[in-house]
Amino acid sequence: MDLSYQKTKELLESHGIRPTSQRLEMAHLLLERHQHLFAEEVFHLVNSHFPHASRATIFNNLKLFAEKGMLGTLELKNGVTHFDSNIGPHHHALNEETGEITDVEMDEELEAKVLEELKESYLKKTGKKLNNVKLVITLRGK
Structure with missing residues (x-):
């Protein structure tokens, strides 16, 4: 930038x-x-x-x-x-081996599908609604 x-x-x-x-x-x-x-x-x-x-x-x-x-x-x-430092909408991937955090941006359609699935799953599991979801993907070797 x-x-x-x-x-x-x-x-x-x-x-x-x-x-x-x-x-x-x-x-x-x-x-x-x-x-x-x-x-x-x-x-x-x-x-x-x-x-x-x-x-x-x-x-x-x-x-x-x-x-x-x-x-x-x-x-x-x-x-x-x-x-x-990135305050725009995005999610993260964490490499557990190195500790590196990478921004993950999804197109709107994919993000909507993933977040809806997470919200539905959480509601079924806990009976509670999620209002705000930030996704962190953990990367592991073997």
């Missing part, structure tokens, strides 16, 4: 976030490509470009970005929250 600092500043402002120099740098690094990073990885990424940023500042801004909808969050079974 070709993301200029001006576009990053506009994105921050459109989400109601004041664009300080640290926030601008952090948002630019996170949003310049689709990625799934946990907080410590974000700290190292930002710190390699902006060495004076404190861990607390970075973690607080991550929380702010997620609360304002500029970043998505993904919590997997290991309990670690990953921050997702």
